[in-house]
Amino acid sequence: MKLYDAPLSPFCARVRIQLYAKGLEIPRAEPPGGPGSDAYREINPIGKIPALALDDGSVVPESSVIGEYLEDRFPEPSLRPSEPFARARMRLLCRFVDTYAEPPLHALFPYVTDPSTRDPAAIAARFEELTTRYDQLTRLLAPEGPLAAGPTLTLGDCTLFPLFFFATRIPPVLGGSDPTASRPRLAAWWEAVQQHPAVAKVDAELTQALRERLGAA
Ligand SMILES: N[C@@H](CCC(=O)N[C@@H](CS)C(=O)NCC(=O)O)C(=O)O
Known part of the structure; x- marks a missing residue:
């Protein structure tokens, strides 16, 4: 493979x-x-x-x-909850990121790499859309946590972590806020997910790659 x-x-x-x-x-x-x-x-x-x-x-x-x-x-260790509703929640979180949360965040990236293209009205519209999506997301996460679909790492966390790697970095560069700052459930998830060794490793990889990309911009 x-x-x-x-x-x-x-x-x-x-x-x-x-x-x-x-x-x-x-x-x-x-x-x-x-x-x-x-x-x-x-x-x-x-x-x-x-x-x-x-x-x-x-x-x-x-x-x-x-x-x-x-x-x-490769079923073990499983990154899918076995309980049907928890598994459905995990799949919903993955779909929510792809369908609703990632596109408006993605649209902001060119404004970071090329400041000459910045359009304040377009950026404000994306921020507004993202605010709605983050508020919705706080209600889709497993309330008991600490991770996205319950106590252990799932595909939901694998999908959400990269989104929030960028969501906590890109909007602040453009005058927006960190989405985890004002949403306690999201903040608790963010804190917990970064403790997982697999996530910490990818966090370091993305940090290095972003530094190289912005350095080259
Ligand atoms: N829906 C796809 C999205 C993948 C995607 O957009 N990848 C980007 C890189 S971040 C890409 O390959 N872009 C090149 C292109 O669109 O030609 C997935 O989940 O795998």
């Missing part, structure tokens, strides 16, 4: 947390020609990273699908 990966991608970071938490050593490679290239589309027709190339030549694209595939293929 081989994981097509890049250091700063939040989608790849989800998979790396899962690999580290499960103790899986799967070789990683940058996509040939970069994401979206013709060469890489020969491997993953969608052209995006991450993608997991299997030994029989087939490919599993899309981070959420890779996450479920790895759980099916």
